[in-house]
Amino acid sequence: MEGDKLNDFPIENLPYGVFTSPVNETEKHIGVAYGEFVLDLNQISHYFDGPLLKDKQHVFKQESLNAFMGLTKAHWLEARETIQRLIKDNTIKNATDVKRPFIELKSVTMHLPVHIGDYTDFYSSIQHATNVGIMFRSKENALMPNWKHLPVGYHGRSSSIVVSGTPIRRPYGQTLPVEGAAPHFGPCRLMDFELEMGCFVGGPPTALGQRVTAKEAEDRIFGFVLLNDWSARDIQKWEYVPLGPFTAKNLGTTISPWIVTVEALRPFIVDNYPQDPAPFPYLQHNDKFNFDVKLEVDLKPEKSLTYTTISRSNFRHMYWTVKQQLAQQTITGCNLNPGDLLGSGTISGDTPDSYGSMLELSWKGTKPLRLLNGEERKFLQDGDTVVLRGYCDNGSLRIGFGTCEGKLLPALPFEE
Known part of the structure; x- marks a missing residue:
């Protein structure tokens, strides 16, 4: 799966959002946009096994980004590096323990990504x-x-x-x-x-x-x-x-x-x-x-x-x-x-x-x-x-x- 360099969302971007999809119409999931797809982080949370995130995998199973955002910059960097590695080495593409980790961007419904307090x-x-x-x-x-x-x-x-x-x-x-x-x-x-x-x-x-x-x-x-x-x-x-x-x-x-x-x-x-x-x-x-x-x-x-x-x-x-x-x-x-x-x-x-x-x-x-x-x-x-x-x-x-x-x-x- 390739990210188009002319697309808004190449692998160098990977912005975070919250979405529902035809697969999960009532449950909001956290994802990142990659090319013409959304990578569902809820489904692949167990792959965040680095030294900082291995005990924080629950933050990717929330319905907003607040818990993940409430970690430190070091956690955010580790998450970004992990996602890029998983995409580059085709770990997710070839995974047998994950169903439909990539969902077509045009098929999802986007929601407010954060509970905004102020x-x-x-x-x-x-x-x-x-x-x-x-x-x-x-x-x-x-x-x-x-x-x-x-x-x-x-x-x-x-x-x-x-x-x-x-x-x-x-x-x-x-x-x-x-x-x-x-x-x-x-x-x-x-x-x-x-x-x-x-x-x-x-x-x-x-x-x-x-x-x-x-x-x-x-x-x-x-x-x-x-x-x-x-x-x-x-x-x-x-x-x-x-x-x-x-x-x-x-x-x-x-x-x-x-x-x-x-x-x-x-x-x-x-x-x-x-x-x-x-x-x-x-x-x-x-x-x-x-x-x-x-x-x-x-x-x-x-x-x-x-x-x-x-x-x-x-x-x-x-x-x-x-x-x-x-x-x-x-x-x-x-x-x-x-x-x-x-x-x-x-x-x-x-x-x-x-x-x-x-x-x-x-x-x-x-x-x-x-x-x-x-x-x-x-x-x-x-x-x-x-x-x-x-x-x-x-x-x-x-x-x-x-x-x-x-x-x-x-x-x-x-x-x-």
Whole structure:
């Protein structure tokens, strides 16, 4: 069985996910994606017989990745090496004690891979923050005074995080259509997506009061997913002062189902974004930890068969690295649990076609986007499907994330 180098999931990737299949329709299994197949780790758990995992084989028989993620980086590395060896030497292919260890990827149903206890969404792309600041303040006052001193974030709603393919409803809420007028209650009119990456925290839980500096953070980073932070812009504008995002952000967050590990992304590490002024010592790390992940956003109207690529960006545009985000999360002693999720914030590049939201792409609705089918968009319309894609490619190796997809459904009628 060969993994296709042009496929998202070669042997150098092996991302983790949770699935059901025609063979196990009710029991969720942990697996890794390899080529056009899923390798069922539940079935082959007894093959993890290395010095660290031989007494931890039960973690591969769970219905979520939390137990495995709660081990150490050394355990994760041993698991990766074991899976690669089993594939390369055809141990699993020739095994007589395992039934159907490889299942066709197209036949499985993917689920949230992790029980997500907590979710923090950051605001770490300098171009996105600058664009928003220019729109709502001025070019001279685009960034808030704290922005270059700490990774800004807010506590999101973990209960409304869903796996790719789950539809999202247009929300109802309060808005202020005209400055100085009375607020209005009704369906959101300015519905948006946000192109983000998500980082899953791993390692044993930390104690309340314990800090993790940026230099220590890598042992706590399990892997990455694509993330769409659906946003109701008009609701957000009215409600966010003085405490920040609330119902405009809790209506749904979509993630891709496969968690790509740091080891898989290591060949694509690039220079960190230059930071001026230098951050405080707890936020400093000298090693590179930005990633050359090419990102794309496609949009398809409901009555069209045509997808239009409306954005091409890159994860490398992050001003604050994931290590710095994790350090900021814990500097006050906030405890961590395996399965906690950190969102990067909207990722925008420095050209208009690399912006990571409709707010920026249409510049607050003043520059409508023309789709390939002839329609125009300022913000999302009911029936629109948004697809996020991410991959690394150096010409000889491709590491992909799959897709992060969601369809916007009309608001449910509100009856008083």
